[in-house]
Amino acid sequence: MTSIRLRPVEPADLDAFFEHQRDPVALRIGRLASRERAEFDAHWAKILADPAAIQRTVERDGAVVGYIGSFVRGELREVAYWYGREHWGRGIATDALRRFLDEVHERPLFARVTVEHVASRRVLEKVGFYVKAKESTADSAGDEIEEYLLQLDQDSWDS
16 A cells, blocks of 8 residues: 655755756646756755745655645745656645645645646645636746646635
């Protein structure tokens, strides 16, 4: 039986996270750019130093498979996650999100996904998020992209 566990991020986890964010397929779907190691480490140092952020490493059978976290952007508390592509399609993201939502009780909670990232949108909808808006924004290269803003209310949370 597969065992999913969420735990605080440890410095050694960053090696796996760094490799995950270099995947060209994941980057294309998420409309993101890979960071070089120094920039990546500086980004994570900022994330881990943010007192409003909640970050968890996701393990499956003892191996680091990705992360899930929550942070405040503007007035909204958002949730985001990233998994190594070799772990996609196995229910890990949905299971980890459910566990994370048992820990993070603030509602409403928001998430953003590119229109192209159908699988990630489906993960969010499985636990009760719904599309609140479709927005145009800039990706990490400055190009315009379409993304959905999804919302989870207290009464839509499917624990």
